[in-house]
Amino acid sequence: MKLLVLGAAGQIGHELCRRVWPADYRIAGVDRAEVDITRQEAVADTLRQERPDIVINAAAYTAVDRAESEPDVAWAVNAAGPGHLAVGCETAGIPLVHISTDYVFDGRKEAPYREDDPVNPLGVYGRSKEAGDRAVREGLPEHVIVRTAWVYSAQGHNFARTMLRLAADRPVLRVVADQIGSPTSAADAAAAIATIVQRLAAGDRNWGTYNFAGAGAVSWHGFAEAIFELASPWRGAPPRVDAITTAEYPTPAQRPANSVLDCRLIREVFGIEPRPWREALAEVIRELYETVSPSA
Ligand SMILES: NC(=O)c1ccc[n+]([C@@H]2O[C@H](COP(=O)([O-])OP(=O)(O)OC[C@H]3O[C@@H](n4cnc5c(N)ncnc54)[C@H](OP(=O)(O)O)[C@@H]3O)[C@@H](O)[C@H]2O)c1
Known part of the structure; x- marks a missing residue:
């Protein structure tokens, strides 16, 4: 079984490439320098040369605020890119696993978002990602879109x-407390994708869109507090983290106030059970201090 991972140097791409796959799997990971997904011919050539059994697209333009001033680049990567992959995969008869975002929603719903809730992205990043999702659905029936957060x-x-870096020279941090979501470790997202890929390889045909995010919900402020609490064995007492409102921290892109994802469907269909977000965070913080330098 050969997998082709686009965007291999990104957070989820890296985790997909470094995870331990079954012995009969081969992973070809390509970064942007090797395959730029905005270039249709580069995508088609790579599919012809690599001849993968399944393609995973982890490449995206993820700079939410910068996208507001670079809409053309964001659209090329997040909307046209997945379209090129969908067409290339359809021509070659290869299924595609594509990754989407909670930012396709406007955040006005009070409960967690289900897969079939209406989308209404608030910014360029969300709109371009949503257009990419549509391009995948329209271009290739054999797709799985994993929406994460x-x-x-x-x-x-x-x-x-970013929080750990800022706290190195600021005694007080101000963090938004009126946006809630579900922090998701890239390794957990990669594990969920790996389960789906193995099910597809075994003949599963449950094409469609599935939410996957860490279990539970928290604000950015609560997330920051948890980061410092869990990092205290290495970095010492947490800094003061003041809760502020979105209005007090204006950013170029508007973000959804609620982007918690309901992950029941992925559990029912693929047996994937997200673990509590804090449990995954503890693991990543440990890795950050014990194997990677937090300032690297
Ligand atoms: N990060 C989040 O909080 C979040 C939340 C929800 C959903 N997602 C989705 O999850 C997926 C993976 O996100 P991530 O956090 O792993 O992103 P990431 O760390 O920003 O990685 C994205 C990768 O895509 C590469 N890339 C950018 N433009 C490209 C192009 N034209 N051709 C090929 N590769 C290109 C980037 O390379 P360069 O660094 O060289 O540009 C980077 O290595 C994306 O679909 C994203 O929308 C992310």
């Missing part, structure tokens, strides 16, 4: 690493 890992750009 608030992704972090011991490497790459993410909220956990």
